[in-house]
Amino acid sequence: MPVNLVAPEAHSLLPVPGVELGIAKAHIRKPDRKDMLVIKLAEGARVSGVFTTNRFCAAPVTVCKQHLAAGHGIRALVVNTGNANAGTGEPGLQNARATCEALSGLLNIKSEQVLPFSTGVILEPLPMERLLAGLPQCVANLGEQHWFDAAEAIMTTDIVSKGASRQITLGGKTVTITGISKGSGMIHPNMATMLGYVATDAAISQAALEALIDHAVNRSFNCITVDGDTSTNDSFIVMATGQAGNAEISDVDSTEFQQLQDAITELSIELAQAIVRDGEGATKFMTIQVEAGKDVEECRKVAYAIAHSPLIKTAFFASDPNLGRILAAIGYAGIDDLDVNAMQLYLGNVLVAEHGGRAASYVEEQGAAVMQEAEITVRVVLNRGQANATVWTCDFSYDYVRINADYRS
Amino acid sequence: MPVNLVAPEAHSLLPVPGVELGIAKAHIRKPDRKDMLVIKLAEGARVSGVFTTNRFCAAPVTVCKQHLAAGHGIRALVVNTGNANAGTGEPGLQNARATCEALSGLLNIKSEQVLPFSTGVILEPLPMERLLAGLPQCVANLGEQHWFDAAEAIMTTDIVSKGASRQITLGGKTVTITGISKGSGMIHPNMATMLGYVATDAAISQAALEALIDHAVNRSFNCITVDGDTSTNDSFIVMATGQAGNAEISDVDSTEFQQLQDAITELSIELAQAIVRDGEGATKFMTIQVEAGKDVEECRKVAYAIAHSPLIKTAFFASDPNLGRILAAIGYAGIDDLDVNAMQLYLGNVLVAEHGGRAASYVEEQGAAVMQEAEITVRVVLNRGQANATVWTCDFSYDYVRINADYRS
Known part of the structure; x- marks a missing residue:
C-alpha cells in the first residue's frame, strides 16, 4: 500500500x-x-x-x-x-x-x-x-x-x-x-x-x-x-x-x-x-541523506548505492536494523579514497556507526524502534567536504516481485 | 531451490x-x-x-x-x-x-x-x-x-x-x-x-x-x-x-x-x-553474453545492467519474455554513443529484437518456450567492435525477499 x-x-x-x-x-x-x-x-x-x-x-x-x-x-x-x-x-x-x-x-x-x-x-x-x-x-x-x-x-x-x-x-x-x-x-x-x-x-x-x-x-x-x-x-x-x-x-x-x-x-x-x-510494493518511504562529501557527485553515489541495494531494501521491508548492509553499500559506492573510520551513520536521529564500527552509544532497541516507522531517514555524514545530496526511495517487498512477475499476464 | x-x-x-x-x-x-x-x-x-x-x-x-x-x-x-x-x-x-x-x-x-x-x-x-x-x-x-x-x-x-x-x-x-x-x-x-x-x-x-x-x-x-x-x-x-x-x-x-x-x-x-x-531464492540460471562491443568494459556494463535489473530478474522468475525490459536496460547501461538500431538481442537462439524494435521473425511463443527453461542465455550483439563479456546471474523471486527479510531474525 x-x-x-x-x-x-x-x-x-x-x-x-x-x-x-x-x-x-x-x-x-x-x-x-x-x-x-x-x-x-x-x-x-x-x-x-x-x-x-x-x-x-x-x-x-x-x-x-x-x-x-x-x-x-x-x-x-x-x-x-x-x-x-x-x-x-x-x-x-x-x-x-x-x-x-x-x-x-x-x-x-x-x-x-x-x-x-x-x-x-x-x-x-x-x-x-x-x-x-x-x-x-x-x-x-x-x-x-x-x-x-x-x-x-x-x-x-x-x-x-x-x-x-x-x-x-x-x-x-x-x-x-x-x-x-x-x-x-x-x-x-x-x-x-x-x-x-x-x-x-x-x-x-x-x-x-x-x-x-x-x-x-x-x-x-x-x-x-x-x-x-x-x-x-x-x-x-x-x-x-x-x-x-x-x-x-x-x-x-x-x-x-x-x-x-x-x-x-x-x-x-x-x-x-x-x-x-506509491512505489511498486512499497511499505516504507526512505530518505537517504548524504552530507559533508567532497562534491555532490560522490554524495549521490553513496545515496544511490544505499537506495539501490536489494539487501538494504529487504531489511527495511522487514523492519530489521541490519545496518551492516548500509555500511557495506557505502563501502562499495565507488569512492576510492573513502576513510570509513571518519564517517558517521545515523538511522533517524540515532547514531549507529562511527570509527569504522558500531557506535559505542548504540543500543539495538533504538534502531529497531526507528525501523518500525513508515518514513525513515538514513543519514550518512562523510566528514570530508561541504556537499550534500538527498535521494528518496522505498523498500523492497514480496509485492514488488508479485507486481513485476505479473505485469504482462 | x-x-x-x-x-x-x-x-x-x-x-x-x-x-x-x-x-x-x-x-x-x-x-x-x-x-x-x-x-x-x-x-x-x-x-x-x-x-x-x-x-x-x-x-x-x-x-x-x-x-x-x-x-x-x-x-x-x-x-x-x-x-x-x-x-x-x-x-x-x-x-x-x-x-x-x-x-x-x-x-x-x-x-x-x-x-x-x-x-x-x-x-x-x-x-x-x-x-x-x-x-x-x-x-x-x-x-x-x-x-x-x-x-x-x-x-x-x-x-x-x-x-x-x-x-x-x-x-x-x-x-x-x-x-x-x-x-x-x-x-x-x-x-x-x-x-x-x-x-x-x-x-x-x-x-x-x-x-x-x-x-x-x-x-x-x-x-x-x-x-x-x-x-x-x-x-x-x-x-x-x-x-x-x-x-x-x-x-x-x-x-x-x-x-x-x-x-x-x-x-x-x-x-x-x-x-x-544457489543464489538466494534462485529458480533460473541466466547467462548474459554481450558480444561485438568496442571493449570488454562496455560489454560488462551492458551485461551487468541486464543482470542487475530487478525488473528483468522478476520477469525471468515469472518466465515472462518481457524483452522490452532487456532493451531498456541496454539503453541505460551507460554507453553514450550506442546505436540501438545496430544491435541484435537473442533469447536463447531466438532473435528477438533488431533495427531498434521487435524482430520481424519473432513469435512470442518462441520466446515463451525459452523462458520455461531453467538455464537461459541472453545474448546481446552490439555490432560495434570485437570485445565480448559474459556474466552469470539468477532470477529474483519471492524467496529472495523472504530470505533477506528474515536473515537476522
Missing part, C-alpha cells in the same frame, strides 16, 4: 487558465479504464521538457524533442497508457507522428505543435486504431476542470493517482500551478518511468522557463529511485500559459523568478515523492 | 597432498552446526589471494593482506561463519589478530603465517570466547580427507555445499586440484560475499601463481552477480603445496602453466557458477 499517500481530492486540483484537459477510455490495455489524455494549451503558452537518458528512448520521446526544437510553439499534448511505443523502431516513430497528425487535424494546429507521450509495455506495436479512435473522445470533453480525471488517465501500475496545486502571488497577481504525475516502477532518475506535467498560468520567458525546469527536476524527479531501472519513456513537462496577468518573468535573478521556481520545485518534489510513496 | 546444483559427493572431493582440514561446531551463530574450518598447509606451500574492493572491508581481509605481504609464508587458514567481523573497527582487527595468534600457538607457527576469514552478520562483535574454543577442536581433527565437511562448514545462507576436484597430468606427474566455495547473496564481483579456496599440489612459483589467480578470478568469481551488493569479506585463495613432484612452474608461457591455469580457471568457474545456481 502507498506510504502516507492518498489520491488528491478532485477540488484540490485547481484549474490553470489556458489549460484544458480531455480524457478517453480507448481500451488500449484494459476495457473501461481511462487511458488517454489530451492537454490543450492556449496560444502563446511556453513549454519546456526533460526526457529520459535511456539510449533506447521511446519513439514519442524522440518526436517530443523534435517538436520542441521545431519552434512553432506547443499547443497540445497527448498521452496514452498501456503501451510505451518503445523498442518499436521506425514504425514506432511513424505511429507517434501519425498520432500528432491526427490530433493536430482535430484541433486545427500544426502537427509539430503536438507532443506525444506513451507509457506501458515495451516492444509491442502501438494499437493505432484504438488510439486514433480515442482522440476525438478526448477532444470532445476538453475542459479546465479535468485535472483529477487526467491524473487517473495516466496511471499504469500506480495504486493512487498523483496531483497537487499551489497558488502564489507574483507582482500582485495570483498565479496557479497544478501538476500531475504517474509512475511506480522502473523508477530511477534521468529519468524514472514517470510522466510529470506541471502547468502554470504565470507569464515567463522561454529561457527562464528552461532554467526553472532544470532546477526543479534536479531537486525532485532526479532524486527518486524505486528499482534503479531507467525507463525508455520518462518525460517531465512544464507549461506556462501566461494568462495570470503578471509581468513576464525573464530575469532569473528576480524575486518573481525565485518565487515561481521555488513553488514549482516544491510541487515537483511532492509529485516525485508521490511516485516513491 | 538451487538451479541444477547438488552438493558434491564426499568421495568426489580429492585430497590434495600437503593440505589438511579440520572442522568444529563452535556455536557461533547456531547450535550444532559446523561453523569453523582450519586449513593447514605443509611447509613451503605458496599462497595467493584476491579480496573485496569494498572500502568497508572486514577486519580479517585487512589482516589477510598484511600477513600475505609479511612474506613468512602461509601455513594455515581459519574461517568462521555466523559473524563477518566487518564494521567492527579497531576491536575487530584485534580480534582477527588474536584468532591468528591463538591458532599459531596451537600449530607452532608464526601468527603472520595464518590467514583469517569471517562471513556472516556485519557490525556485530566477533564472539571470541566461542571462536577460540573452536580452534583446538579444528586442530584435533585435521586430516586430508575432510574437504566435504569443510565445504559444509563455510556455508551461511547456502542451501547446498559447493566443491569440486580435477586431476591433470603435468610433466608426467598427476596433479590434483580441489576447491570449495560459499555464497548465495550479497553477490557481485570484485568480489561477491563469497569465500573460495582452491588448493593444488602442483609446484609453481609465487609470481606464476599470482598471474594464474588473476586470470582465474577474472573469468569466474568476477563474472557473477546475484543482487549487485559487493560484500565486505570476499576472498578467493589459491594454495599450491608443491608436493606433486612436477618441476616447479615459473614460466607463464609454458605449456604446463597454461594447463594448470586452464584447470584452475575451469574449476573456479564451476565454483563461481555454483554460487549463482
